[in-house]
């Protein structure tokens with residue numbers, strides 16, 4: 001198969017969809033890999049390293065799209081990239097289309113066969129190709145939250161760990177999945193007072209077993225959310241209903257209950273965010289203020305730690321990418337229901353139920 005590796009164009013997105021080691025695996029399996037010039041530079045991989053393992057470096061982005069049967073990326077296509085695609089092309093990347101109707105329409109109109117990393121499942125449960133980025137985003141969420149609590153960055157001037165004689169900061173994590181767990185580990189490590197809210201009793205029990213009295217667990221309901229955020233210095237939004245837009249759990253009015261210059265990090269922003277006031281920001285200007293609450297809503301947080309992220313991401317995406325290349329997409333989907341769960345659009349059909357529901361577009365499952 002002919003595979004095109006595209007350089008990301010999102011603001012301050014430095015990850016790349018394939019490392020030289022990944023390219024080597026494709027080439028050794030008999031595939032041709034076109035690498036857009038400098039695609040890997042932001043993650044520390046030079047063109048020469050790709051060339052050494054057999055990639056063809058190409059400067060002309062349109063030519064790569066024209067010549068490739070499968071495009072491998074990290075982030076969703078941006079509007080400037082829509083015209084590059086051709087009918088029947090395979091796209092293997094994060095899509096997050098539940099909160100991005102124009103992109104969904106483009107993929108449907110162009111009949112792109114789009115496999116989204118974030119809806120691929122596994123036999124052990126969970127979302128294996130989202131997990132590594134959620135681990136990173138969770139850890140970063142606490143790190144960024146701690147930074148924006150600093151006065152020069154607009155925060156209320158609170159050190160999360162406190163010091164002897166002065167109380168610790170309060171961190172509230174809404175959604176205790178992978179992002180939540182990793183945010184929690186970092187917050188506990190910093191010595192903060194941590195509260196985790198989730199709708200899953202078993203998930204809360206897991207936290208209780210893991211952290212004991214270091215973490216307070218609460219059922220995620222209106223009463224508990226309102227009380228928790230009113231006492232918080234840092235609130236981390238980390239809910240997910242796979243494929244769907246995030247539920248809005250905190251309204252603009254609710255922010256008035258929060259402390260002045262407290263901080264929200266809405267990691268769920270790529271699925272639309274779980275705060276009414278969240279809107280996507282970029283690493284070059286990551287925060288804004290609403291009702292005296294600092295909002296950090298970067299939708300590609302892992303892009304900031306591009307080397308760690310690229311190694312973690314590609315370690316999990318390579319297997320399915322190789323299966324698609326080796327068997328052809330249709331056979332790979334027929335053989336693996338977990339990969340089929342990753343399929344979001346095919347031949348003009350929206351093939352993921354949760355995504356279709358969020359977009360109010362008919363769900364048209366496909367079988368192979």
Ligand SMILES: NC(=O)C1=CN([C@@H]2O[C@H](COP(=O)(O)OP(=O)(O)OC[C@H]3O[C@@H](n4cnc5c(N)ncnc54)[C@H](O)[C@@H]3O)[C@@H](O)[C@H]2O)C=CC1
Pocket residue numbers: 118130131133134135137174175176177178179180197198199200203220238239240241246247249266267268269270271298299300301302
């Ligand atoms: N901004 C960024 O750069 C990144 C964003 N993400 C996003 O972070 C979000 C979370 O991802 P994961 O932790 O991997 O998902 P996950 O599926 O592991 O965890 C989600 C958790 O939310 C809980 N939940 C669902 N509804 C809830 C509610 N009403 N109240 C409280 N909890 C609720 C679930 O029970 C689950 O435990 C996703 O939207 C994901 O795409 C992930 C990586 C990077």
Ligand SMILES: CC(=O)C(=O)O
Pocket residue numbers: 094096118130133134270299300301302303
């Ligand atoms: C998951 C995601 O959106 C990211 O890593 O950017």
Ligand SMILES: [Mg+2]
Pocket residue numbers: 096270299300301
């Ligand atoms: Mg994202």
